Amino acid sequence: MTPVELLEAARQLIRRHDAATAGLWPRAGALLARQALEEALDAYWNARGLALGECPMRPQLVCLREYLPDTELAGRVEHAWSALSRACHHHPYELAPTAGELEGWVQVVGEFVTNAEVA
Numbered sequence: 020m021t022p023v024e025l026l027e028a029a030r031q032l033i034r035r036h037d038a039a040t041a042g043l044w045p046r047a048g049a050l051l052a053r054q055a056l057e058e059a060l061d062a063y064w065n066a067r068g069l070a071l072g073e074c075p076m077r078p079q080l081v082c083l084r085e086y087l088p089d090t091e092l093a094g095r096v097e098h099a100w101s102a103l104s105r106a107c108h109h110h111p112y113e114l115a116p117t118a119g120e121l122e123g124w125v126q127v128v129g130e131f132v133t134n135a136e137v138a
Contacts, residue, residue: 022132025055033121045115049106056128063135099127
């Protein structure tokens, strides 16, 4: 699946949750959105001839601030990836993210996917 398709699947999960998927859809949506971001970032580095896709994600996100013309977006992408990563894992006594939180992070990923294609 492409990053755009992964994001659409995440959006559908967020919009269409029901009692049968209670407790599952937030983490599944977060996982799909994070996967979309990671694949888009890998494509971004490959398009520039940089082998950063082989590095751990945190250094890639630090480097993104230098390579992405919109440094403010790079900072929001870093935050979204961290939040999505945290949301992918179950932590005792911690609530799953709300649909609103997930939609905000998915929107940031969508902005990066769109900007990375033209940058």
